[in-house]
Amino acid sequence: MTKKDKHKEKATFDFNGGWDYSPSPESTSHVKLKERYDLYIDGKFVAPNSGKYFQTTNPATEKVLAEVAQADESDVDKAVKAARKAYENVWSKLSAKERGKYIYRIARLMQEKARELAVVETLDAGKTIRESRDVDVPLACNHFFYYAGWADKLEYAFPNRTVSSLGVAGQIIPWNFPLLMAAWKIAPALAAGNTVVLKPAETTPLTAMLLAEIIHESGLPAGVVNILTGYGDTGAAIVNHPDINKIAFTGSTNVGKIIQKAVAGTGKKLTLELGGKSANIVFEDAPIDQAVEGIVNGIFFNQGHVCCAGSRLFVQESVAEEVIQKLKDRLDTLYVGDPLDKNTDIGAINSKEQLETIRKYIKIGKDEGANMYESSCEIPKKGYFVRPILFTDVAQSSRIAQEEIFGPVLTIQTFRTIDEVIQKANNSPYGLAAGVWTDKGSRIFNMTSKLRAGVIWANTYNKFDPTSPFGGYKESGFGREGGLQGLGAYLKIER
């Protein structure tokens, strides 16, 4: 240290304490949850054949919210029969314009109940009210609005082709965006003229049941949409039911593989939207402060429970130190805690099981010798919470860089040349999304043509829109959801 440096103040930023925000919890007084939710089959709310119910809890408090019905094979059969009957007798005979009207009506009813839906989503899934209010619910409504518009324009969507509906669609959705995933599945299916049997995830069934109530209120003909709650065996019963024409699944790659095997040779049309380990790539000429925001949004959005999360960060070596320093500062300013508080940035981990998975990977990362940085923010004592985490000095061969963690854990690697980073980004069993941060337009186009990922964001991350198709390469699945491509997935398209 030179003499001059001795007088230099050590540059540190104090982000804790001081003037702070008082608690600002969203009111729950307008939400009245039932003690028990039944299955929605053939336009009626009915008890499951087995009489069995299971509990769904609030991951932020570990308190039970409600009981939901556990559907078995016979309930699934009943639902598929209802869906088939509705398809043959009502839905496929209805004029396309009328179909569109129902979908619009569902969208409007969802908007009317947006606050209730957002609060219940936050209670059941642990996601922050900021995200359920500003992202999940509005996007879910927009999917219905968007596909409602296509209902009577199918021949314009695919010019010079003959299009027809498929029949009954079986749909299985995950717990990370419960209502939004239901909208992604149901809206295009209905617009294309199919009927639906949908199963929400066992840890987050409530907004799907509220959606069932909304659909019921909309006067949609009985049996057009059936919603069954249950565990994996309920999903398996849907996948294996012989009278289903199309399976759409969003969830883990392991389950996706099982489903693909199960439907092989059955003639069922299949789309799979599975896991990811997406690369977020920062070049030295990037707008660094905005890139840091994008990295944070890419991995910590929805507690990292996002299939397209930018979980592998690649930073050009010349700016690596700066980017990592800024990421650490930013991590310290994140608020982790009560998901209902409007100021919370990161909410609760969805379930105890997922919390354990995340902890397992954190341990693996440490054992592999990567350097861990944990945010200094406080977390609640009760409930399933984890501090946001960065791992630096991660090798391409580390398990934490290869396997999907599905939590707020970011791995950071450095790179030197463009070829190197393209190779490393593509060197993954997955291929769902990628992010590129650079000030140079030509480089963006070069990267987008060489990265093997379904979605590539430039100078932003985790942006979604109903008009834009979403889906992956390789083990991230196949088929697209959203946009025209998402509509085509529910249609038979012939010359």
Added chain:
Amino acid sequence: MNRNKTVKNIPDFKLSPTVDKVGVEERVARFQTRSIKNESKVQGLKLVLNMIDLTTLEGKDTPGKVRQLCYKAQHLHDLQEGLPTVAAICVYPTMVAEAKKALGDSGIKVASVSTAFPSGQSTMEIKLLDTKFAVDNGADEIDMVISRGKFLAGDYSFVFDEIAAIKEACGKARLKVIFETGELASLDQVRRASDIAMYAGADFIKTSTGKIQPAATMQVTYTMLCAIKDFYRKTGVKVGMKPAGGISSSKLALHNLVMVKETLGNDWLTNEWFRFGASSLANDVLMQLVKQETGHYQSADYFSID
């Protein structure tokens, strides 16, 4: 307090970091979703009052008007107990002596605009004289404007040297450098101007004169805060921030505090390092503070206009 000096090894300002406008807008929108209520709001509002540079910069200013403003600076709203004073009074150089006398030993600083404010279209000689006049009359702080014409023409050395020269002329007075961001047109340019000013010795960087719109937008202020952050990391020297012009509501002022807190941390949440240049903000803050205590909004006529 470690004060900024003109830095010897200066970077190439053509290589100042780029700024992505869309990303900045998104970040700023996040600050605006923060919910500030109850105790936090009261504390925040008092902090805002204490950070105000109460300003009058008009051709029609007279010593009488300045004296009245100086009284207000010390007695914002005597009916309400426990209120702080503002940070400073901001006036033209010819009013500095009057303001200094009126404020006495209240601890409230006198800031003077200088360098042919607001356009800066004058010779170096006159700008230096302007500054020295204000300092000799007792100004604690000097708010200079940069030569935007030279800056936009790419003559960054001129702008740097000009700031360094004024800094020298300031002596003990703290130097605030005004960019007039409404004339700089892009956030990239705001970032570059920030770097030039800080390396040239600015103690504060300031958005606007208040004479040009748009003035202190949150996007611009955020870009400048990021530049301050980088400068502090590199040199260990703190530089202050002063958004000026266009901040007239309590809500916007609180959002600015949120932005400072989450970008630079608690150390900047004091009037030593953060100021609001404003003329009408104080009364809106007072109205909100009274409302927090009584539960009712009062008419504007219950708060003095100066």
